[in-house]
Structures are given as C-alpha cells and as structure tokens.
Amino acid sequence: MAVILERSFPVEAGAFTTAGEASTTIKRTLKQLGVDAEVLRHVSVACYEVELNLVIHSLGGTLTLLVDPEKVTLISKDVGPGIPDIAKAMTEGFSTASDEARTLGFGAGMGLPNMKRNATEFDIQSTVGVGTTITMTFALGK
C-alpha cells in the first residue's frame, strides 16, 4: 500500500526531560491528517510507551511513523542492550526500570502490555547485545 507519510524521530537514552516530544509531534501530525479520535488515542498511548521505553531501557534508538490509507505503523528500533526474556518483559507488573525512572513514576511494568493492548498488531523482536525492534500497526478502517 502506498505510503502517504513517513517520519523518523531519534530518541536519546536517558533523556527524561524531552521524553514524550516525539509522541506529541506524532499525535499532532496524525490529527492534521484527520485520523479518527479513537485510533489517535490508541496510537498516542502506544507511541508514548514505546518512546519512554527507548528513554528508560535502550542505549538510544529511532521511532518511525508510517501512514498509508489502511493503517498507521510505528516502528521502534534501538541499538541495545536487547531483552533476554521477552515473555517475562511482556508480563504486567514486571519492570527492570532504574531507581531514577521509578522516582519519576515510571517502571510500573505496564509499558509493553499497554502497547499490545492498544495496537491492532504488535510484534517484538530482540537479540541481546544487538537490540530490540517493536512494530505496531493500527487499522484505520471504519
């Protein structure tokens, strides 16, 4: 399907003060494209969670937004450290967030489950020492 829009946002590891900026820009962009409010809400939640995961857990990465007439796709690709046990990471309440992140109110162990709940399709691939790629799609069909 023809891509209408493609944008990439670099996300820096540990940059708590600017965390959420990519998500805010993505939400604004989709709103301008006339994306339905319910879909927008699902994308916003999942996008914020994946952006925060890059800030809290990764060594840095990129968030890519793709829009075609049928769906919105979000791809988060980082450069490590990778997730040793994906099933465990997907468990609600499980978190490896630092004390710094927890002090700020993160680390509830809700990030990945929130993404899965909000996306139409959710895929996570990870290799320790290489990195993690999360691909989420959100159907635009009425």
Next chain:
Amino acid sequence: MTVRDVMELIEAADITPETDKSREVSCGYTCDLLSWVMAHGAEGMAWVTVQTHMNVIAVASLMEMSAVIIPEGIEMEEPSVEKAKEEGITVLQSPLTAYEICARLAAKGLKGK
C-alpha cells in the same frame, strides 16, 4: 462540572491562567505511576498527582485531559508549567491532600473513570 468549578471547590491556585477554565471535566482520578495513568486515563479527566515533572504534562496532553491537580501545595517545576501553557493543559495547585481533593469532587457528583 467545569475546570473553574473544580478550582473553587478544592481551593486551588491557578498556575496556568492562560488556559481555558470553562472546559468540562468528565471524571476524576488519582495516581502517580505514569504508565498506569496512560492505561487508565480518559479524555476530559481531572488527574491528581504529586509528580511535577514534564512527563506529567505529556501524559495529560496525549490523553486530552482537562486538568492536572497538584495536592498539598506542592510546587510544579517552571519548565513543566511552561509546557502546560504551551499544550493548553490547566494545572491547579491545591493546599488539600489528594484524599480530600477526591472526596470533595466526589461529594459534588464527579464520577471516577
């Protein structure tokens, strides 16, 4: 109930005078874990939290909340206040505890989520 009604009810100071106080509040909520709020937040919500950093505003804005309420006279950092004004999110600072704020809002008929 509007944001202005909430403000008067909980004796709050309006630290974002630029934002719209006539906006309708749909429900009330209190929680300090941001991911939890992302999972359970709602449009038009008035959210009570002791967290005062920038990500509070990001969450409130992404969820299209009507107001963030900071209890017990806690000060919000200036960059967060600036961000709130930019995003059009009202921040209210109340001298009351989170418990008392919720009790007053509930007594006036504001529902939980």
